[in-house]
Amino acid sequence: MSGVRVLVGTRKGAFVLSADGTRKDWDIQGPFFGGWEVYHLKGSPVDPNRIYASQGSGWFGQLMQRSNDGGRTWEAVDKTFAYAGETGTHEWYDGTPHPWEFKRVWHLEPSLTDPDVVYAGVEDAALFRTTDGGQSWHELPGLRTHGSGSHWAPGAGGLCVHTVILDPVNAGRMFVAISAAGAFRSDDGGQSWKAINRGLRSNHIPDPDAEVGHCVHHVAQHRARPDVLFMQKHWDVMRSDDAGEHWVEVSGNLPTDFGFPIDIHAHEPDTVYVVPIKSDSEHYPPDGKLRVYRSRTGGNEWEPLTRGLPQQNCYVNVLRDAMAVDTLDSCGIYFGTTGGQVYASADAGDTWSAIARDLPPVLSVEVQTLEG
Amino acid sequence: MVEIRVVLPQHLRTLARVGPEVMVDVREPATVSAVLDALEAAYPVLRGTIRDHGTLKRRPFLRFFACEEDLSLLPYETPLPPAVCAREEPFYVIGAIAGGER
Numbered sequence: 001m002s003g004v005r006v007l008v009g010t011r012k013g014a015f016v017l018s019a020d021g022t023r024k025d026w027d028i029q030g031p032f033f034g035g036w037e038v039y040h041l042k043g044s045p046v047d048p049n050r051i052y053a054s055q056g057s058g059w060f061g062q063l064m065q066r067s068n069d070g071g072r073t074w075e076a077v078d079k080t081f082a083y084a085g086e087t088g089t090h091e092w093y094d095g096t097p098h099p100w101e102f103k104r105v106w107h108l109e110p111s112l113t114d115p116d117v118v119y120a121g122v123e124d125a126a127l128f129r130t131t132d133g134g135q136s137w138h139e140l141p142g143l144r145t146h147g148s149g150s151h152w153a154p155g156a157g158g159l160c161v162h163t164v165i166l167d168p169v170n171a172g173r174m175f176v177a178i179s180a181a182g183a184f185r186s187d188d189g190g191q192s193w194k195a196i197n198r199g200l201r202s203n204h205i206p207d208p209d210a211e212v213g214h215c216v217h218h219v220a221q222h223r224a225r226p227d228v229l230f231m232q233k234h235w236d237v238m239r240s241d242d243a244g245e246h247w248v249e250v251s252g253n254l255p256t257d258f259g260f261p262i263d264i265h266a267h268e269p270d271t272v273y274v275v276p277i278k279s280d281s282e283h284y285p286p287d288g289k290l291r292v293y294r295s296r297t298g299g300n301e302w303e304p305l306t307r308g309l310p311q312q313n314c315y316v317n318v319l320r321d322a323m324a325v326d327t328l329d330s331c332g333i334y335f336g337t338t339g340g341q342v343y344a345s346a347d348a349g350d351t352w353s354a355i356a357r358d359l360p361p362v363l364s365v366e367v368q369t370l371e372g
Numbered sequence: 373m374v375e376i377r378v379v380l381p382q383h384l385r386t387l388a389r390v391g392p393e394v395m396v397d398v399r400e401p402a403t404v405s406a407v408l409d410a411l412e413a414a415y416p417v418l419r420g421t422i423r424d425h426g427t428l429k430r431r432p433f434l435r436f437f438a439c440e441e442d443l444s445l446l447p448y449e450t451p452l453p454p455a456v457c458a459r460e461e462p463f464y465v466i467g468a469i470a471g472g473e474r
Contacts, residue, residue, distance in 0.1 A: 035382075059431065059434060060383060060387075061420055076387065080419075
């Protein structure tokens with residue numbers, strides 16, 4: 001029988017939640033790496049037992065972990081992220097040049113074809129890759145050395161590559177998103193990059209439609225339609241139909257278009273999910289009601305999904321990498337909150353239940369669909 | 373070589389899969405730098421956790437104590453106290469108190 005495994009990264013460790021295909025009864029294992037921040041963990045699409053995790057702390061820096069048995073046991077792997085060549089500077093909060101400094105790994109994206117290949121999006125913004133299962137990491141410097149790189153400035157959360165998408169159809173095509181620089185695309189396996197921010201407007205930068213400087217929070221792509229991208233920006237929900245060449249706003253009737261995560265139904269490329277947050281200065285749901293919004297029309301027309309979610313006195317946030325979908329016939333949607341809840345819906349968002357309620361603040365959620 | 377007792381903070385004990393105290397063989401003269409070199413050689417997983425991979429600077433929230441003295445701000449080549457070299461006292465790697473998270 002098929003099942004799902006939910007990989008949850010939190011401020012104080014990682015947790016692995018498992019259930020069969022009914023997704024009713026959940027087993028929770030963890031904390032793994034208790035007391036450490038786990039920004040992200042993700043499994044290989046070709047070997048689900050191979051999982052990579054980014055572990056870190058303000059005291060001891062960055063660690064990397066690998067599991068070969070679906071998260072039951074872990075081994076520390078290489079954690080050296082050295083920028084290639086001269087690093088130069090990027091822009092600091094006050095506009096002055098600031099040296100590029102590695103701080104942490106935000107996002108891990110395992111290869112679609114090789115369990116030993118993983119891409120790591122890091123802060124300060126750069127892309128690294130391992131081709132030996134994490135035994136060594138090497139920068140793909142074309143991103144950091146993009147002509148605009150010296151003008152990138154950190155958002156409140158740091159200058160981070162938080163989104164890495166490997167195109168399942170177009171060989172060599174990848175997308176990344178950087179706060180607060182914007183979205184970028186490579187068509188040559190990460191060697192060179194193009195800023196793809198035309199159509200974005202951001203009032204927090206002097207030129208609202210500049211080529212770079214946009215605080216992109218997350219980007220999602222559906223495997224069946226890889227040229228269509230959906231973006232949750234600092235403000236605005238956006239859509240591109242040409243692999244990022246142009247973007248149009250699809251916020252439509254959302255109560256607020258600020259938010260962090262965005263994801264797409266596994267079988268319906270026009271069904272999109274966001275979690276509206278009140279504002280950039282009030283990181284909690286409007287009116288104290290935790291509502292996922294779903295569009296079945298590829299944006300613009302959104303409906304609130306509330307059944308099973310708290311509809312009063314709820315003031316949690318949902319972070320950018322804390323939403324994921326499974327690929328079972330009835331698509332499951334999952335998200336974690338800064339209040340330590342993990343909510344799941346086994347019916348595409350119609351109804352929800354908490355599958356974990358009292359974890360540390362959730363930083364990331366990924367889902368593996370396991371064949372029985 | 374001289375044997376030095378090293379006490380690690382809890383998280384690094386877990387990471388290195390050791391108990392509260394480890395013994396490492398340190399080249400002479402035994403200095404702060406030499407004991408860190410020996411510790412990282414014996415437990416490679418600790419590389420980068422006490423001092424930065426590249427710069428080898430002490431991580432800001434860690435301190436080095438021995439014989440009731442703070443060695444953290446002294447040059448890395450400072451000799452360890454005789455009582456540490458005689459194994460009468462350990463060399464402590466201490467995580468800064470940071471319980472202020474609300």
